[in-house]
Amino acid sequence: MKEADEFHAILKDPVSYGRKMKEQGRKIVGYFCSYTPEEIIYAAGAHPFRIFASGENIHFADAHFQSYCCSLVRGALEGALAGNLDFLDGAVFPHTCDSIQRLSDIWRMNVKGPFHADIVLPVKLDTESARSYMIDVLRKFRKDLASHLRVEITDDMLKNAIGTFNTIRRSLKRLYELKAENPGIISGRDVYAIVKASMMMDRDHLTEALPAVIGELEKKKGNAELYAGKRIVLAGGICNHPDIYRIIEDAGAVVVWDDFCTGSRYFEESVKDNADPMAAIAGRYIERPVCPAKHAGIFTRGENLLKIAKEKDARGVVFLFLKFCDPHAFDYPYMKEFLDREGIPSMMLEVEDQLPSEGQLRTRFETFVDML
Amino acid sequence: MITAGIDIGSITTKAAVMAEGKIRGTKVVFTGYNAEQAGTKVYEELLAELGMEKSDVGRIVSTGYGRNSVKFMDKAMTEIICHGAGAHYLNPRARSVIDIGGQDSKAIVLDEKGKVKNFAMNDKCAAGTGRFLEVMARALEVDLDGFGTLSLRAGDPSRISSLCTVFAESEVISLISKGENRENIIAGIHESIAARIAAMANRLRIAPLVVMTGGVAKNIGVVKALERKIGMAVEVSEYAQVNGAIGAAFLAAGLK
Amino acid sequence: MNKMPEIVLFFLAKIKKLALHFKKKKKMKEIMMVYYMEAKSARISGRKVAWITSGGPVEPLIAMDVIPVYPENHGAMIGASKMGTDLCEKSESMGYSSDLCSYARSDIACATVNGGPIGGLPRPDMLICCNNICGTVLKWYEVQARYFNVPLFIFDTPFCHVGYAEEVQRYVRSQLDEYVLFLEKACGKKMDSDHLKAVGKLSLEGQRLWQAVLATTANSPAPMTAFDAFYHLALIVTLRGTPLVIDYYTQLLEKMKDRVARGIGAIPNEKYRLLWDNIPIWPRTRWLSEKLASHNACLVADTYTSAWCGTTKYIDENNFFDSMAEAYTRIYLNIGVDEMARIVLEMVDMYKVDGIVMHSNRSCKPYSLGQYDIQKIVEKERGIPCLMIEADMVDERSFSESQVSTRIDAFMEIIKERKGA
Numbered sequence A: 001m002k003e004a005d006e007f008h009a010i011l012k013d014p015v016s017y018g019r020k021m022k023e024q025g026r027k028i029v030g031y032f033c034s035y036t037p038e039e040i041i042y043a044a045g046a047h048p049f050r051i052f053a054s055g056e057n058i059h060f061a062d063a064h065f066q067s068y069c070c071s072l073v074r075g076a077l078e079g080a081l082a083g084n085l086d087f088l089d090g091a092v093f094p095h096t097c098d099s100i101q102r103l104s105d106i107w108r109m110n111v112k113g114p115f116h117a118d119i120v121l122p123v124k125l126d127t128e129s130a131r132s133y134m135i136d137v138l139r140k141f142r143k144d145l146a147s148h149l150r151v152e153i154t155d156d157m158l159k160n161a162i163g164t165f166n167t168i169r170r171s172l173k174r175l176y177e178l179k180a181e182n183p184g185i186i187s188g189r190d191v192y193a194i195v196k197a198s199m200m201m202d203r204d205h206l207t208e209a210l211p212a213v214i215g216e217l218e219k220k221k222g223n224a225e226l227y228a229g230k231r232i233v234l235a236g237g238i239c240n241h242p243d244i245y246r247i248i249e250d251a252g253a254v255v256v257w258d259d260f261c262t263g264s265r266y267f268e269e270s271v272k273d274n275a276d277p278m279a280a281i282a283g284r285y286i287e288r289p290v291c292p293a294k295h296a297g298i299f300t301r302g303e304n305l306l307k308i309a310k311e312k313d314a315r316g317v318v319f320l321f322l323k324f325c326d327p328h329a330f331d332y333p334y335m336k337e338f339l340d341r342e343g344i345p346s347m348m349l350e351v352e353d354q355l356p357s358e359g360q361l362r363t364r365f366e367t368f369v370d371m372l
Numbered sequence B: 001m002i003t004a005g006i007d008i009g010s011i012t013t014k015a016a017v018m019a020e021g022k023i024r025g026t027k028v029v030f031t032g033y034n035a036e037q038a039g040t041k042v043y044e045e046l047l048a049e050l051g052m053e054k055s056d057v058g059r060i061v062s063t064g065y066g067r068n069s070v071k072f073m074d075k076a077m078t079e080i081i082c083h084g085a086g087a088h089y090l091n092p093r094a095r096s097v098i099d100i101g102g103q104d105s106k107a108i109v110l111d112e113k114g115k116v117k118n119f120a121m122n123d124k125c126a127a128g129t130g131r132f133l134e135v136m137a138r139a140l141e142v143d144l145d146g147f148g149t150l151s152l153r154a155g156d157p158s159r160i161s162s163l164c165t166v167f168a169e170s171e172v173i174s175l176i177s178k179g180e181n182r183e184n185i186i187a188g189i190h191e192s193i194a195a196r197i198a199a200m201a202n203r204l205r206i207a208p209l210v211v212m213t214g215g216v217a218k219n220i221g222v223v224k225a226l227e228r229k230i231g232m233a234v235e236v237s238e239y240a241q242v243n244g245a246i247g248a249a250f251l252a253a254g255l256k
Numbered sequence C: 001m002n003k004m005p006e007i008v009l010f011f012l013a014k015i016k017k018l019a020l021h022f023k024k025k026k027k028m029k030e031i032m033m034v035y036y037m038e039a040k041s042a043r044i045s046g047r048k049v050a051w052i053t054s055g056g057p058v059e060p061l062i063a064m065d066v067i068p069v070y071p072e073n074h075g076a077m078i079g080a081s082k083m084g085t086d087l088c089e090k091s092e093s094m095g096y097s098s099d100l101c102s103y104a105r106s107d108i109a110c111a112t113v114n115g116g117p118i119g120g121l122p123r124p125d126m127l128i129c130c131n132n133i134c135g136t137v138l139k140w141y142e143v144q145a146r147y148f149n150v151p152l153f154i155f156d157t158p159f160c161h162v163g164y165a166e167e168v169q170r171y172v173r174s175q176l177d178e179y180v181l182f183l184e185k186a187c188g189k190k191m192d193s194d195h196l197k198a199v200g201k202l203s204l205e206g207q208r209l210w211q212a213v214l215a216t217t218a219n220s221p222a223p224m225t226a227f228d229a230f231y232h233l234a235l236i237v238t239l240r241g242t243p244l245v246i247d248y249y250t251q252l253l254e255k256m257k258d259r260v261a262r263g264i265g266a267i268p269n270e271k272y273r274l275l276w277d278n279i280p281i282w283p284r285t286r287w288l289s290e291k292l293a294s295h296n297a298c299l300v301a302d303t304y305t306s307a308w309c310g311t312t313k314y315i316d317e318n319n320f321f322d323s324m325a326e327a328y329t330r331i332y333l334n335i336g337v338d339e340m341a342r343i344v345l346e347m348v349d350m351y352k353v354d355g356i357v358m359h360s361n362r363s364c365k366p367y368s369l370g371q372y373d374i375q376k377i378v379e380k381e382r383g384i385p386c387l388m389i390e391a392d393m394v395d396e397r398s399f400s401e402s403q404v405s406t407r408i409d410a411f412m413e414i415i416k417e418r419k420g421a
Helices: A001-013 A016-021 A038-043 A073-083 A097-112 A128-151 A156-180 A187-200 A203-221 A241-249 A277-287 A302-311 A326-341 A358-372 B036-049 B081-091 B130-140 B144-152 B163-178 B181-201 B220-230 B240-253 C005-025 C028-040 C060-063 C069-080 C086-094 C103-115 C134-150 C166-187 C193-218 C226-238 C243-261 C282-293 C304-311 C317-329 C337-350 C371-382 C403-419
Strands: A028-031 A048-051 A090-092 A115-117 A230-236 A253-259 A314-322 A347-353 B001-007 B012-019 B021-030 B057-063 B096-100 B105-110 B116-121 B210-213 B233-234 C049-052 C067-069 C126-130 C152-155 C272-277 C299-301 C355-361 C386-391
Touching: A001 A016, A001 A187, A001 A203, A001 A241, A001 C152, A016 A028, A028 A038, A028 B036, A038 A048, A038 A128, A038 A156, A038 A277, A073 A097, A090 A097, A097 A115, A097 C337, A097 C371, A115 A128, A128 A277, A156 A187, A156 A253, A156 A277, A156 C060, A187 A203, A187 A241, A187 A253, A230 A302, A241 A253, A241 A326, A241 A358, A253 A302, A277 B001, A277 C028, A302 A326, A302 C103, A314 A326, A314 A358, A326 C134, A347 A358, A358 B116, B001 B036, B001 B081, B001 B240, B012 B036, B012 B240, B021 B036, B021 B240, B036 B057, B057 B081, B057 B240, B081 B096, B081 B105, B081 B116, B081 B210, B081 B240, B096 B181, B096 B240, B105 B181, B116 B181, B130 B163, B130 B181, B144 B220, B163 B181, B163 C355, B163 C403, B181 B220, B181 C086, B181 C126, B210 B220, B210 B240, B220 B233, B220 C317, B240 C028, C028 C067, C028 C226, C028 C243, C049 C304, C060 C067, C060 C193, C069 C086, C069 C103, C069 C226, C069 C282, C086 C103, C126 C134, C126 C166, C134 C152, C152 C166, C166 C317, C193 C226, C193 C243, C193 C299, C193 C304, C193 C317, C226 C243, C226 C299, C272 C337, C272 C403, C282 C403, C299 C304, C337 C371, C355 C371, C355 C403, C371 C386, C386 C403
Parallel strands: A028 A048, A028 A090, A090 A115, A230 A253, A230 A314, A314 A347, B001 B057, B096 B210, B210 B233, C049 C067, C049 C126, C126 C152, C272 C299, C272 C355, C355 C386
Antiparallel strands: B001 B012, B012 B021, B096 B105, B105 B116
16 A cells, blocks of 8 residues: 555665654664663654664674574674664663673674663563562663753653554554454555554654554455455564565465564553553553563463464464574474464464575465465 | 376476376476476476377376476465375375475375375475485485485494584595495484484374375485384385375366 | 381482492582482472572572572583483474574473483472573573473573663562572471571582682693583582582692692693683583693683682672672673673683683573674783684584584694794
8 A cells, every 4th residue: 555655665775764864863762672662762852763684694793693693683783883873873772582682782892882771671570579670770771861862851751752652552553453354455565564664763753654554444444355365373573574474465365463573562552641651661561462582471472372363363373483583482382382272273484584485485385374 | 087297396397197096107307497398398298108188188286396387287286285185195094294305305294185284394404305415425426326225234324413414514524534434424314314304293293104205205214214213104105206296186186 | 297118218318328428438420429319309308309590599499408400400411421412303393493502402302201311300399590691591491380380480680781780789689588488488488597698608618619629720730621620510500508519629629739739730731721611512522622632732711610600709708698689690691791701801811821712602692692702802902812613512413523623723723833832
C-alpha cells in the first residue's frame, strides 16, 4: 500500500534519514533492543533511533569480533566503525545477552561517541528487589542523559512522552490486529516495514503517519477479499529479512502475528499512568512478554507463544533465529515441545545477515506449508 | 495414465516415467549450468528410450531446486514432499527418509500415507552433505565410487572430529601424513558424516522403517555408519538416486 | 524416621573411613572422588544437594550443610576425559544448537542419560544460578529447573561495565538475604550466622592461599605451570569455605616454595614464559602442554584460575556476608573489556611473560568477545605478541590439531626471534 512507502524508504536507507534529522538540529540517541526506555530519550527532547546491522559486508568489525558472534552485533559495530552512524549524539545499551554486553564495551572503547549509556537492567523480572533496582537504573539513566544533553527532564515531560509512546504502541498493535483479522488487506512486507521504521522515524510525525495507515486499512477491511493462506506465527529475536514474508506468502501462507523483539514485544503492554513515571516504565517491562535473555519464570515464554498461536488461530509456527543467538537457541527445544504437545507444527530457521539461498528457503517453506 | 516426474538437483537431474502405478523407466543426467535445459533433456531422452511421445504423458510434476525452471510441468512440488512420496511408493512401510544430496541433506518423517509429518534440513555448511565426501575423496586421491567398499575393510576407523569441512580436510591430510591407512580414514569420514546426519534425524525422532535416498545412499559405508549411529536398520532401494523423480511421477498421477 | 538399611549404613561408614584416609593424604584425585561419592550418596545420608554455577556464592550452602555440585566442573571433567563430543551430539539431537556452550550442552545431555566419567551428577534438590560469569548459565539452569522440577534461585549480579554503582550494591546485597531465606525454606532450618561467618573466613583464607600458590610462578623458573593450576583449581571451585581447601593449598604452597628455593622448574628447560587466557581446551591440555614444552615454553600463569581469587580485595574479613555482594559482582568476567585488559597487563608484568596464548573459545562469549581488543592493548602497551587459538573447551569437533600446531610453531619463532635466541 502506498501509505507504507515512506516506512519502506526509511528502512532502505536509515543512515540518510538519521543524517537528515541531524541536519535539522535534532539530538539523536541510538539504541539497541526493546528494553530501551525511549520515553526518557524523547522526554529529553532527543530522538530515539534504533540501530540494526548495517547489512554491509563485515570489514571493520572483524578486527573486534570473532566469527561466532551474531550478525546483529557484528553488523551494528560495522556500521559505527564505517562512520555510518556519525549522526548519533550517543548510544544506549540495555543489558541483555553476553554478546550485546561485550558490544557495549567494544563500542565504548572504539567508537567513542559523545555519550555512552549502559542500562544494566536486572536479569530477573519477577522479584520486588529486581523491580526497585530497575527503577533505580532508569532514574540513573534519566539523570545521566539530562546532564549530558544539558536539559531538565521533568515528570510532566515524561508523562507526555509516555502518552506519545502509548499511542504509538496502541497503533502498532491495531495494525497487527487488522492484519490478523483480514490477512489479505496488507502484505507482510508492509507490516514489517511499518513496525521497524517506527523505531527510527520522527515520533511526532509517526503519531500522524500510523493513524493514516490504519484509517486506510479500516476502510478496506469491509470489502476485503477472504484470504485463503494458512495462518502462521513467527517467533524469535529480530527479523532483518522482509523477503521472508514474500516467500511465506508465495508458499501459500500468511504471517498473522509474531513474538519478535522487532514485532509484538516492542508494542505489547502500555505504560500505566502512575504517579512515578520511572516506576510506571519499569512496570511495563515487568508485565510485557520477555526476551529470552531475561527471566520471568521457567515456562513463561513457552506459554506466551502458545497463547499467541491459539488466540491468533495459527496453523503453524516458524522460529526464526539469528545464528549464534544463545538465549533463543536455549529456549527453542522446550518451546517447540510446548507446540508439539498441542499439535501445532513448527519449523526452525537459523539465519545470519544474509538469507540462505532462496531456493532452499522456498523448499522449506513450501514443504512446511504443505504439512499444515 | 502415464505420468512423469523430473527432479532437477544441483548436480544431477533425474526423470522417472510411470504408467498405471508402475515404473516404466528412469534416467539421470548432469545438471550443468542450465537447469531448464537439463530438465528438458533428461525428459526427452527418457521418452525416446521408452519409445514414447510427449503426447502419451498425461501429467508431469517437477521437483528439486530447478523445479520452477522447466515450463512444461503441470505442477512443481518440493523435493521433500516428493522424496516422501517416492519412499512411500517404493516401500509403504517407510516412516522416515534420510536424503543426502550434493548440496544439502534432509531428514523426513512420514505418516502411514506417505505424507510429510516433519522434516529438517542441514544449514548452509557443507558438513553432512555429498560435497563433504567429494572434498575428502579429493584429499585422499581416491575415486568416490570406491569409498563405500574400501571403508568396510577398515580395522579401526580414524577419529575425525571437526565439524567444519575445511578443518576436517586438514585432519584427513595430517592423518595421511602420519601414515594412517586409507581404509581407516575413509571409515572415519563416514562416521563423521553419519554423526552429523544422525543428530539431525534424532531431533525429529525418526521411526522405523528408515530408508535412505539420494546419491550418497550408494555408499554402503555411510549407510552402515548411519545404522550404528541411529540404532535402526537403514534400507536402500535400487531406485535411491531417482527416488525424488519417482515420487514426483507418483504424485502426478494423483493430481486433480 | 525410617531406619536406614544396614547395607546403607555400612556403605556410609566406608565412605567416611575412605574420606578420613584421603583427607590425611590430601591427594586431589582422591579428594574429588570422595567429594563426588558423598554427593552421590546424599540421598541416603539425608543431605541436600544444590547445583551451583562456578562463580556462585557457595558459602551459605556450606554453612547450611548442603552439598554444592558444579555442573561446570563436571563439564570440564567430561571434556578432559574426551567424552564431550558424544554428549554434545546427544544434546544436538535433543534440539540444542551446536553453537551453544559445550559445558551446558554436555551437562544437559548427561542429565538425561547419566553418562560421562562419573555416571552423571547427583540429582539436585535446588539450583543456584549466579550470572556473574555469563548469561548462558541463566538459560542452562532454566533448562535444568524444568527437567528436574526443583526450585531455582537466581543470584543476579549486574554487569559492571565501568565501576561499581551503589544501586547495584543495594540490589545484590538484598538478594543475599533472599538467598538465605530461600535456603532456609529449602532446608527447613535456620541459618546459623556464626557458622556462616566461620565458613566465610575459611573461604577467604582459601582464596588467599590459592592466590599465594599462583603467585609462586612469578619466579623463574616457574615451579608449576598453568596446566598444573588447571588441575589444582578444582578445590577452590568446589570446596571453597571448607578446611580441606586450606590444608590442601597450604601443603601445595609449601611444596612450590620448596621448588622455588631449590630452583626446580616445572618444565625441564624454561626459556620462554607465556600467559594463558580463557578456559582450557580440556580434551587437549596434555597435547598443548607437551607442544609448548617442546619449544621450552612454559605457561606460567593464566587469567582463568586466578579468577577464583581476584576479588579478595573487596572482601571484609570481619563482615564477610555483606562484602560478598561486591566480591561476587566484580569478578573477572563481570567487568568491562578495558578493565580486563588492565588486569592482563598487571599479570604480564608480575609474571614477566614473553607472550600471551589466547584461546578463542566458541563456547564462551563473555570470555572470548573482546579478546581482539585486549590483544591490541597488550601489544601496544607491552609490545609482546599474542597467539589466538580458535577452539572449544569441551567439543573436540572445533579443534584442528594441524592448524593449531602450525600456529604455535610460528608464534614461537616470533618469540625466539625477539628474545634473540
